[in-house]
Amino acid sequence: MKWNPVVLIALLAPSDVFALLRFPCAQLVVDRLDPLVSPGQEPSPHLHQIVGGSSFNTTMDPAKDMPKESSCTTCQFSEDFSNYWTAVLYFKARNGTYKRVPQRQNAGFDGVKGGMTVYYMQDGLYNFQQTSKVTAFQPGFRMFVGDLNARTEEEASRFRQLTYTCLQNIGTRDPQITYFPKEPCPAGIMVALRFPTCWDGKNLDSPDHMEHISYPESGTFESGGPCPASHPVRMPQVFYEVVWETAQFNNKDDWPEDGSQPFVWSFGDGTGYANHGDYLFGWQGDALQRAMDAPCYVNCTTLKTQDIPAMNACAVKRKVTEDIDGWVNELPGGHQVK
Ligand SMILES: *[C@@H]1O[C@H](CO)[C@@H](O)[C@H](O)[C@H]1NC(C)=O
Ligand SMILES: *[C@@H]1O[C@H](CO)[C@@H](O)[C@H](O)[C@H]1NC(C)=O
Numbered sequence: 001m002k003w004n005p006v007v008l009i010a011l012l013a014p015s016d017v018f019a020l021l022r023f024p025c026a027q028l029v030v031d032r033l034d035p036l037v038s039p040g041q042e043p044s045p046h047l048h049q050i051v052g053g054s055s056f057n058t059t060m061d062p063a064k065d066m067p068k069e070s071s072c073t074t075c076q077f078s079e080d081f082s083n084y085w086t087a088v089l090y091f092k093a094r095n096g097t098y099k100r101v102p103q104r105q106n107a108g109f110d111g112v113k114g115g116m117t118v119y120y121m122q123d124g125l126y127n128f129q130q131t132s133k134v135t136a137f138q139p140g141f142r143m144f145v146g147d148l149n150a151r152t153e154e155e156a157s158r159f160r161q162l163t164y165t166c167l168q169n170i171g172t173r174d175p176q177i178t179y180f181p182k183e184p185c186p187a188g189i190m191v192a193l194r195f196p197t198c199w200d201g202k203n204l205d206s207p208d209h210m211e212h213i214s215y216p217e218s219g220t221f222e223s224g225g226p227c228p229a230s231h232p233v234r235m236p237q238v239f240y241e242v243v244w245e246t247a248q249f250n251n252k253d254d255w256p257e258d259g260s261q262p263f264v265w266s267f268g269d270g271t272g273y274a275n276h277g278d279y280l281f282g283w284q285g286d287a288l289q290r291a292m293d294a295p296c297y298v299n300c301t302t303l304k305t306q307d308i309p310a311m312n313a314c315a316v317k318r319k320v321t322e323d324i325d326g327w328v329n330e331l332p333g334g335h336q337v338k
């Protein structure tokens with residue numbers, strides 16, 4: 001069954017308590033920083049696009065209070081000062097030069113500047129019940145999902161919930177594949193990242209930023225399943241959708257002569273298998289838990305919201321000086337495509 005809000009409403013009895021937040025976050029900044037994987041490095045190895053609270057910085061001490069350190073957030077729910085980020089998509093033209101691919105919002109969020117759509121759910125995308133009791137993240141919690149070194153389907157098989165959809169129109173959702181689409185996509189490429197939903201209950205982070213979290217013991221991201229004994233705490237399903245506006249690069253005369261696809265991640269992955277994302281929890285007080293315990297569907301009256309001009313007005317200055325807008329001869333940081 002396809003993702004369809006109308007179907008979801010129809011399947012739920014009025015008494016069911018269910019929570020599904022779905023909201024836009026405008027672009028906070030595009031910069032070569034990564035306070036999770038490369039704290040203190042300015043520049044970090046590769047370029048990212050970041051949304052959320054304005055306390056985003058080169059180094060982010062987990063003991064610091066993100067809501068307090070932020071003066072604004074780019075997210076619609078104005079108590080959400082979390083930071084969400086991914087790598088940046090580039091087009092590599094036949095002549096060897098690169099251009100950053102712009103982003104747009106999902107349909108319905110027109111006017112929001114770039115960024116991504118964020119979801120918090122009680123259950124996976126295809127479980128229309130949304131009934132699992134979930135425990136919101138603790139202050140200082142952070143996580144990463146994906147494998148920067150994956151270049152084959154086998155290497156990426158652990159992460160089959162990190163996907164691409166070739167958008168025929170802005171509403172296309174299937175099929176979802178784990179590599180870059182091989183043909184031009186008329187309405188862009190949607191990247192979907194679903195984080196694991198089970199936590200060890202103890203560690204806010206871990207050396208690889210993943211050991212403290214886990215997938216359910218059985219099932220998939222669509223069907224869920226119980227959490228393993230090692231990671232017994234069921235957390236919300238955090239899910240990003242990023243729409244890359246590739247249409248302006250769809251002229252096949254500019255694509256590689258061998259017919260292969262021309263898009264590459266900012267760290268040099270030309271396959272798409274190394275899709276990954278980063279999350280730093282930063283909701284104010286108990287706002288996220290409150291929302292997860294309330295009957296919220298997309299909107300949520302228990303949460304404060306802000307309008308689109310306020311989301312767009314929140315931004316931080318880039319710290320690393322380099323050309324991220326023009327045609328460039330190499331990817332920022334000099335990554336080779338492989
Ligand atoms: C980022 O960190 C630097 C150095 O600690 C600090 O001076 C600056 O105020 C921070 N910026 C933000 C937006 O918090
Ligand atoms: C390379 O190709 C792109 C796409 O056709 C074009 O816009 C750009 O100007 C070219 N750059 C050079 C140096 O030829």
Ligand SMILES: *[C@@H]1O[C@H](CO)[C@@H](O)[C@H](O)[C@H]1NC(C)=O
Pocket residue numbers: 005297298299
């Ligand atoms: C959420 O709220 C917005 C703004 O009030 C409204 O346009 C939209 O239809 C609502 N969505 C749902 C699914 O209730």
